[in-house]
Amino acid sequence: MQWEIVIGLEVHTQLSTSSKIFSGASTAFGAEPNTQACAVDLALPGVLPVLNRGAVERAIKFGLAVGAHIAPRSVFSRKNYFYPDLPKGYQISQFDLPIVGQGSLTIQVPTTTAGQTYKKMVRLTRAHLEEDAGKSLHEDFHGMTGIDLNRAGTPLLEIVSEPDMRSAAEAVAYAKMLHTLVRWIGICDGNMQEGSFRCDANVSVRRPGAELGTRREIKNLNSFRFLQQAIEYEAQWQIDTLENGGTIQQATVLFNADIGETRAMRSKEDAHDYRYFPDPDLLPLAIDHEWIEQIRGTLPELPLSKQTRYVADLGLSVYDADTLTSSREMADFFEAALNEVPKEAKLCANWLMGDVSASLNREDRDITQCPISPAQLGGMLKRIADGTISNAAAKEVFKILWNEGGTPDTIIETKGLKQMSDVGAMEAMVDEIIAANPMQVAEYRSGKEKVFGFFVGLAMKASKGKANPAQMNEILKRKLAG
Amino acid sequence: MLNSSLLQLGAALRSKEISSVELTQLYLHRITALNSKLNAYITVNEEMSLAQARAADVQLAQSKTHALTGIPVAQKDIFCAMGWRTTCGSKMLSDFIAPYDAHVIEQFNRVGAVNLGKTNMDEFAMGSSNETSHFGNVKNPWNNNAVPGGSSGGSAAAVSAHLCAAATGTDTGGSIRQPAALCGISGLKPTYGVVSRYGMIAFASSLDQAGPMARSAEDLALLLNVMAGFDERDSTSLQRETEDYTRDLNKPLNGLRIGLPKEFFAAGLSADVAQAIEASIAEYKKLGATVIDISLPNSRLSIPVYYVLAPAEASSNLSRYDGVRYGYRTPEYTNLADMYEKSRAQGFGEEVKRRIMIGTYVLSHGYYDAYYLQAQKIRRLIAQDFVEAFKQCDVIMGPTTPTTAFNLAEKNDDPVQMYLSDIYTIAVNLAGLPGMSIPAGFSGNGLPVGLQIIGNYFDEARMLNVAHQYQQVTDWHTRTPQHIEV
Numbered sequence: 001m002q003w004e005i006v007i008g009l010e011v012h013t014q015l016s017t018s019s020k021i022f023s024g025a026s027t028a029f030g031a032e033p034n035t036q037a038c039a040v041d042l043a044l045p046g047v048l049p050v051l052n053r054g055a056v057e058r059a060i061k062f063g064l065a066v067g068a069h070i071a072p073r074s075v076f077s078r079k080n081y082f083y084p085d086l087p088k089g090y091q092i093s094q095f096d097l098p099i100v101g102q103g104s105l106t107i108q109v110p111t112t113t114a115g116q117t118y119k120k121m122v123r124l125t126r127a128h129l130e131e132d133a134g135k136s137l138h139e140d141f142h143g144m145t146g147i148d149l150n151r152a153g154t155p156l157l158e159i160v161s162e163p164d165m166r167s168a169a170e171a172v173a174y175a176k177m178l179h180t181l182v183r184w185i186g187i188c189d190g191n192m193q194e195g196s197f198r199c200d201a202n203v204s205v206r207r208p209g210a211e212l213g214t215r216r217e218i219k220n221l222n223s224f225r226f227l228q229q230a231i232e233y234e235a236q237w238q239i240d241t242l243e244n245g246g247t248i249q250q251a252t253v254l255f256n257a258d259i260g261e262t263r264a265m266r267s268k269e270d271a272h273d274y275r276y277f278p279d280p281d282l283l284p285l286a287i288d289h290e291w292i293e294q295i296r297g298t299l300p301e302l303p304l305s306k307q308t309r310y311v312a313d314l315g316l317s318v319y320d321a322d323t324l325t326s327s328r329e330m331a332d333f334f335e336a337a338l339n340e341v342p343k344e345a346k347l348c349a350n351w352l353m354g355d356v357s358a359s360l361n362r363e364d365r366d367i368t369q370c371p372i373s374p375a376q377l378g379g380m381l382k383r384i385a386d387g388t389i390s391n392a393a394a395k396e397v398f399k400i401l402w403n404e405g406g407t408p409d410t411i412i413e414t415k416g417l418k419q420m421s422d423v424g425a426m427e428a429m430v431d432e433i434i435a436a437n438p439m440q441v442a443e444y445r446s447g448k449e450k451v452f453g454f455f456v457g458l459a460m461k462a463s464k465g466k467a468n469p470a471q472m473n474e475i476l477k478r479k480l481a482g
Numbered sequence: 483m484l485n486s487s488l489l490q491l492g493a494a495l496r497s498k499e500i501s502s503v504e505l506t507q508l509y510l511h512r513i514t515a516l517n518s519k520l521n522a523y524i525t526v527n528e529e530m531s532l533a534q535a536r537a538a539d540v541q542l543a544q545s546k547t548h549a550l551t552g553i554p555v556a557q558k559d560i561f562c563a564m565g566w567r568t569t570c571g572s573k574m575l576s577d578f579i580a581p582y583d584a585h586v587i588e589q590f591n592r593v594g595a596v597n598l599g600k601t602n603m604d605e606f607a608m609g610s611s612n613e614t615s616h617f618g619n620v621k622n623p624w625n626n627n628a629v630p631g632g633s634s635g636g637s638a639a640a641v642s643a644h645l646c647a648a649a650t651g652t653d654t655g656g657s658i659r660q661p662a663a664l665c666g667i668s669g670l671k672p673t674y675g676v677v678s679r680y681g682m683i684a685f686a687s688s689l690d691q692a693g694p695m696a697r698s699a700e701d702l703a704l705l706l707n708v709m710a711g712f713d714e715r716d717s718t719s720l721q722r723e724t725e726d727y728t729r730d731l732n733k734p735l736n737g738l739r740i741g742l743p744k745e746f747f748a749a750g751l752s753a754d755v756a757q758a759i760e761a762s763i764a765e766y767k768k769l770g771a772t773v774i775d776i777s778l779p780n781s782r783l784s785i786p787v788y789y790v791l792a793p794a795e796a797s798s799n800l801s802r803y804d805g806v807r808y809g810y811r812t813p814e815y816t817n818l819a820d821m822y823e824k825s826r827a828q829g830f831g832e833e834v835k836r837r838i839m840i841g842t843y844v845l846s847h848g849y850y851d852a853y854y855l856q857a858q859k860i861r862r863l864i865a866q867d868f869v870e871a872f873k874q875c876d877v878i879m880g881p882t883t884p885t886t887a888f889n890l891a892e893k894n895d896d897p898v899q900m901y902l903s904d905i906y907t908i909a910v911n912l913a914g915l916p917g918m919s920i921p922a923g924f925s926g927n928g929l930p931v932g933l934q935i936i937g938n939y940f941d942e943a944r945m946l947n948v949a950h951q952y953q954q955v956t957d958w959h960t961r962t963p964q965h966i967e968v
Contacts, residue, residue: 039581039582042807042808043802043807044562044580044581044582044808045562045568045570045575045578045580045683045684045802046561046562046580046584046679046680046681046682046683046684047680047681048679048680048715048716048717049717050714050715050716050717051717078798080797080798080801080845082801082804082822084804084806084818087802087806087807088801088802089798089800089801089802089804090798090801145818147806147807273846273847275797275798275842275845275846275847275850276845276850277794277795277798277845277850277854280686280687280688280718280795281684281687281717281718282717283717283718
């Protein structure tokens with residue numbers, strides 16, 4: 001009998017404000033421990049939180065991007081628990097009245113067939129603002145624990161999905177889409193190594209059509225690969241447990257990436273009673289219609305809209321459209337290059353996803369660090385499109401643009417890469433070749449069409465690679481036919 | 483000099499009749515002589531106070547002065563003052579040197595007032611007798627067997643015994659008004675949000691409000707002018723036009739409508755206090771006021787509501803005292819949980835622990851709705867009572883406390899009896915309204931009685947006017963306790 005895997009994700013995205021959510025201290029990553037923790041972050045006696053407007057704006061921006069309701073009034077609550085890296089003894093978060101209500105995100109899920117995807121809509125339950133805790137450092141302290149409060153008070157937007165995903169692949173596609181989106185709208189740098197984007201996965205299994213099973217929550221997955229591995233392991237473990245007659249207990253589990261297994265950290269019984277109550281130091285957060293509209297005005301065109309447009313208006317495949325909208329920078333690059341050759345979307349897409357991406361990968365760069373500008377690439381594509389250069393010559397131009405820069409037209413000129421399109425000259429070359437190779441001509445004419453390639457090679461060589469291949473082929477065929 | 487008003491002291495300083503250093507030394511000398519008896523101050527730092535006094539004298543010489551320049555003011559030990567030990571009356575913070583100034587301290591520093599020292603208080607402002615202080619109880623200058631009230635008992639005793647020109651206090655459920663009444667001085671709790679809470683160690687954030695304690699309404703007005711004002715570091719601070727709280731002091735009271743809530747004159751009120759309050763109401767009638775009987779039907783629920791909400795907030799506010807970053811840490815522990823438990827068990831006193839436990843309980847899963855949410859609903863009803871009342875009257879009057887100062891240790895074994903001493907003051911905090919207490923006579927055994935004046939939101943200037951006019955025709959506020967001569 002079949003099992004259905006049910007997954008919901010809680011994603012903590014670190015908002016890209018320069019100061020903390022309730023204090024003026026810097027949020028920059030990597031400073032010396034405790035150098036970016038002010039009196040408020042240290043929870044000295046008497047200090048008070050003041051909400052960072054930038055964090056609110058980013059949350060609103062996210063809400064608008066996923067079509068969610070922005071609460072006109074939301075409330076900050078205190079989540080009370082003791083831990084050394086939680087200086088106040090409570091975390092300021094949002095509980096029953098979050099800033100962002102229900103929304104949705106459409107994802108493209110890859111199938112086992114390469115290049116094939118299917119579309120799925122994942123519902124978002126809510127997103128709320130909260131502060132991050134500091135870090136406990138257990139190494140290098142000789143049996144003691146070091147506390148670094150630089151991260152304490154960093155703004156987070158916790159994005160909670162409905163349990164709408166049915167496979168690890170769907171969960172990863174959702175997480176990737178969310179990752180793309182938060183960077184796209186500029187609210188999070190998406191740096192997973194630095195913890196700017198962290199996933200918790202709620203996983204359960206059930207028989208299709210049955211009630212939801214008991215879930216276990218896998219904490220703190222900070223790469224898509226770990227997310228995939230952890231869910232796959234966890235789901236299989238649950239299936240095995242159930243099939244062996246066991247039951248699943250609600251629990252929080254950790255994924256050990258070294259051995260690829262999940263392990264229970266605490267069960268429901270020892271779950272904290274967080275004693276949530278509205279933080280009396282902060283007024284309810286009021287957001288008026290004008291503020292929302294003003295932020296709506298700053299939203300860029302979103303990936304889904306671009307994808308749809310690329311397919312419908314530009315005739316690209318879903319796969320191409322998806323790849324080109326993997327980041328806003330990629331899409332911007334594509335559109336800027338396309339601007340030079342508006343009718344050549346496919347050509348443009350092929351070059352970006354082909355030579356450009358391959359070269360970037362080779363040098364471990366991203367699209368923002370591409371040595372060739374969209375205008376340069378577009379300029380080169382224009383010359384391919386109008387037949388000035390062959391694809392082979394274009395590769396040469398590309399190499400020079402990448403390594404030395406310059407303008408495509410100048411490179412074509414100085415390197416003599418223009419295609420030959422003088423029909424008379426090409427006919428003369430072909431005549432010469434036919435005259436010099438009577439045996440092969442005879443073979444061809446007797447039906448051995450394979451020999452045609454031999455003639456093409458000679459012709460291209462004679463033209464020093466500059467002949468327009470289509471034209472040359474046509475002349476060869478005509479002359480060889482006799 | 484000791485009987486001078488702040489205006490008179492200011493004039494003496496400006497006319498060079500006395501320097502700020504001399505005035506500060508005068509008070510420091512008195513503190514040295516009397517504090518061992520009264521225990522009104524936790525921390526005195528002559529060097530720091532005199533340095534401020536010298537700076538004030540320079541300002542005075544250059545005539546760049548404010549009404550309070552050079553005047554020594556005692557600060558309740560709940561306000562962080564940079565470089566000063568700031569204990570909040572607790573062992574937990576007995577060695578804590580504040581690395582920054584509270585808004586209130588900044589404001590006094592800005593006008594060149596002198597910080598004369600940090601006054602004693604109930605631990606974390608939890609108490610009505612000053613007996614919960616880790617630094618020992620304060621004695622009432624009028625009778626050394628009696629309590630001064632609390633939690634701002636040190637400030638009240640210091641003003642009463644002339645150990646400072648004026649003082650600050652904070653009031654969460656009556657902590658300015660009750661000790662002011664019991665020590666025979668004037669004290670004002672402003673509308674919630676008028677004085678920034680930044681740097682004021684939190685007890686119950688939605689109720690805490692700082693205010694002045696002094697010998698007269700006029701002095702209170704001058705002090706409030708310095709303390710009030712918007713502060714962006716406190717999200718509950720209110721952005722309003724700057725007010726001069728002295729502006730209405732001299733207005734006549736003709737036509738003033740005084741509301742007398744029947745609940746404030748019911749069972750539990752001692753005869754002595756009732757008599758003094760009735761006499762002062764009669765005085766107001768002579769000044770042209772009319773009296774209206776009103777009712778605050780939900781005020782009887784104030785104490786239970788307060789003892790759900792204040793401990794709930796306190797239990798969370800005091801979580802930061804965990805022995806990790808600053809404050810008391812137990813010397814011996816086996817692991818993290820043990821360190822937390824011992825540090826907090828040893829660092830907090832009984833009353834603080836009682837309230838943390840109550841607060842933790844009422845916020846617990848399964849009890850939150852029954853206690854916390856229910857209390858919040860009643861809190862709104864209590865506030866609504868006042869809204870209705872102020873449709874009929876301009877100010878509300880009544881006793882500040884049901885009795886005069888009780889004896890030391892008298893109510894220690896019965897927390898509820900202790901809590902009842904704030905029965906008339908707590909509703910004002912729950913509603914966020916301004917309230918004050920002024921001296922209104924004495925009981926048969928020679929202890930002061932306080933008249934409470936409750937105003938509408940932001941009506942501090944009118945309340946000060948009402949109090950000042952009374953103080954023009956009575957002399958209760960000028961009486962001083964015996965045996966405070968040095």
